[in-house]
Amino acid sequence: MEKMVRSVPRRPDPAHWRGRRVLLTGHTGFKGAWLAYWLQKMGTHVSGIALPPEGQPNLSEALGLATQIDSRYLDIRNAGLLKQELQRIQPEVVFHLAAQALVRPGYAHPLETFATNVMGTANLLEAMRGVASIRAAVLITTDKVYKNLEHMAPYPETAELGGYDPYSASKAASEMVIASYRDAFLREQGIALAVARAGNVIGGGDWSCDRLLPDAVRAWQQDRLLHIRRPDAVRPWQHVLEPLSAYLCLAELLPQNPGYACAWNFGPDGAATVREVIQFATQAYGRGRTEFATREEGPHESGLLALDVRKAREELQIYERWSLQESIARSMRWYRDFEQGIPAAVLCARDLEAYEAN
Template identity: 30%
Template sequence: MTRWNRNGRQFGFVEWFRPGENDKVESAVAQMQSAGASHLRTHLSWAEYLAPGGEEWFDWLIPFLGERIDLLPCLHYTPPSMSRTGKSSGAPVDLKSYADFVDHVLTRYGRHFRHIELWNEPNNLLDWDWRADSDFSMFCEMVGGAAYWAKRRGWKPVLGGPSPFDPFWLDLMGERGVLGVVDAVGFHGFPGTWDSEEGSWGGWDMHLGEMRRILDRYNSSAELWVTETGYSTWRNDEMEQVRRFRKALNVPADRVYWYAWRDVPPDVPVQEGLWFDPRHYHMGAVTHDDQPKLLARLLGEGGLEKLENVAGLDAPNLAKGVSPVVITGGSGFIGSNLAESLLADGEEVVILDNLARPGVDENLAWLRENFASRVHPLLADVRDLLAIEPAFKDAKAVYHLAAQTAVTTSLDHPIDDFETNARGTLNVLEAVRRAGRRAPVIFSSTNKVYGPLDDLAMLTADDRYVPVDEATRLHGVGETRPLNFCTPYGCSKGVADQYVLDYAKSYGIPAAVLRMSCIYGPRQFGTEDQGWVAHFLLRALAGEPVVVYGDGRQVRDVLNVRDAVRAYRGLLSSIETVNGKPFNLGGGPENAVSIIAMLREIERMTGSRLDIRFDEWRQGDQFYFVADTRRLQAAIDWQPRMNWRRGVRDLADWLMQNRPQLRAARSEKRKVSA
């Protein structure tokens, strides 16, 4: 018997579609196939089929799915008008009518699939009312007859999996002859998600082994399929979902279907009585609005090989008595550069990261490759307090850099932004407090806590805005500037900023805050929404258009990440004197540059004219922000060393050396020009 998930490493997803969701069906199938899925399990509801519009819906759905992916339709739910109980979970009045429906489905749609699943979770009261069928005699007659007929017609029937797993029920199916007329039997198991399984779950090998022994007694040729398994990310533990998926692909079964591809929308009741259980709403590999979770992103970027590589990075191995430095967001741009500096000086470093940002796993792999056993990855989300607490147990210092970093994303998803930036920071502070070691916390804040600065009068020069106020023009914006939170991102980071400072006052945890301007440098994965210097360079080096929001005269003081790392480390070294204080961090007036001036410099460096396109201003954008860093300079004897032009050229060189696709694009562009 071929265990194809072990040898071929194929897998499928479970996804239930509702009538009228044509667009969702099309996008979900395309996304699942991009993720490497070869199989799909979905329902063909008997009750829905006979409801108004049902036949037309399935006339579109089943052929559409069957032509694109290996399809397993699950036939269940009695039409209430035909049910003995008046509910879809009841046995039909005429038990043979289910076999007649199966026969009709095979005739109408059978060319689109080879296997057909008969019922879903038959020992679950919500799917089969066993109170009216206490010995399952009606179920066995109904499903056994349908399976016999499907098999006679040349299809392969699959018996729906019990949930929770019940070997006595399965053995009963054998005694009643049902197992003898099916080609496969389903198994449902969700270790780690449901409380009901905590006391009874004995592991995949035990339960599937027991199931296999029962099958061998009654039908040794029948295959064992895991028709539903999954893990809910209701606590935002997306890395754990990856681990569970990885383990599921190695269980002793012939097929594995992961439940599910997409989260259930929050306004849709899952099942009667389960509306308020958050676990039901977060089972997907993507969110209900198609935002990829870590599982979907890894599969989409590199399939199972990528997933295996990233899962292999999660290996905390601290020796007893070691006191590490913890960096939340340590796989990110600033975090990985800070980690490199600490590791190079012999520190043990815990990298706490959820790897949500595409590409940051490369930073973590690079750190592991260069510093091996002194890098201790803990792949978890700061929103999940239970998961992150162990990271801080022995920490001697904490750099808290993990965050949602884009204003645009915060406007689209304000709750997620708040949970990550505000609640996530509170979780970190609480984990530090509970550890009882009073580990210093250095927090990465933002200049957005000062708001849009629209009260600053501006003059318009050739390529930039210039403050009318002479002091601001000479020194920049100082820490005495009133806080004025704006946009969900500014609010969430501002809340976090103030919580960090208050924990220094209320709980005696040494802490300091850096309100950053624009940081750039190696290991940055710049996007249109965050990391604009790297983003412009990436677009320019690839010969792609650059979009500027606003008129391009906005001014920012850019700071090389090496200078930023010195500031972070300097604050920790001087924590006694900087405790409880915020500091601005940026390149200062000598590294102030407008968007237009930056683009001109990039053109000069690359020797190519950029295709620059302009769009509307974005909400909360500041005409001008230059950090007044005199307070920081006085506190830790720090100042920027890297001139912005030299720093941008260094970043361009690093990108060309570390992004093969850029070299290929540049080479192709030269050929076209020639």
């Protein structure tokens, strides 16, 4: 994919977020914990709604978020309790990240995946009705909402939605629900609502199963052989701070720009194979053994996926700041240093300060 001419990237404005009331669903997940941390550092009044964090370690507990923000453990499939919480919080901005966010668990638990990703989203949208304080909402779906044609042409926001596997299909279906609530109810209420479709994220503090770098770190820390099922799968990889910065910038712009209440792709200019990412990661981590499968294994997953991000570049001035190599190097350094006992808050602060200074 041809590289685009860059300009100065838009950055989140800390003054905009200082003292603002924000509801963040999914704050116990990887991306959610990073976003809660960033907002809290800017002086935002963050209220988090999520399931309890899973597994040990996890970034939410490592950062001590339960004591730093208004944290509530609540299943978004519970419409009644969710509505009560929004009435209590009276947020000005909503970020929706809560989801069943992995492809392979979607195959194992399809009904739970659809219930969480479709009806959980509908429950949140319904709970937002009548909450007069809300001015902007950014709902996060995925780069996998597109009907995948297995070609290298990047998908623009206007491409057909679809989904072979339950995770992808549930996220595509949730976008129809989002569009319906935006058009039928929330626009008239004065809520500017946008959808963000982000590429594959990497970064320190992700310990989810069936994600590439967490699986690699677990294997290499235990001196186990890492087995890669689909080494030639192509994805748009980016450091976690890249899409989070985009979400924050978009939320800042929405109230004064009703035309931005639509779908946005956020990702890098290009894409890379799993094999390339692991090769960079091995070099950055300094140790680790890997074997690459010679044929596809496991349930169906998209082989080729790239995002057309020109709209975000041209209209929002949102550009990636870190290359793939730097993103991987910083991620692996985070894991190495955490293993050596450096607190997660120190490591997150280091990356955030470097990113903001870039």
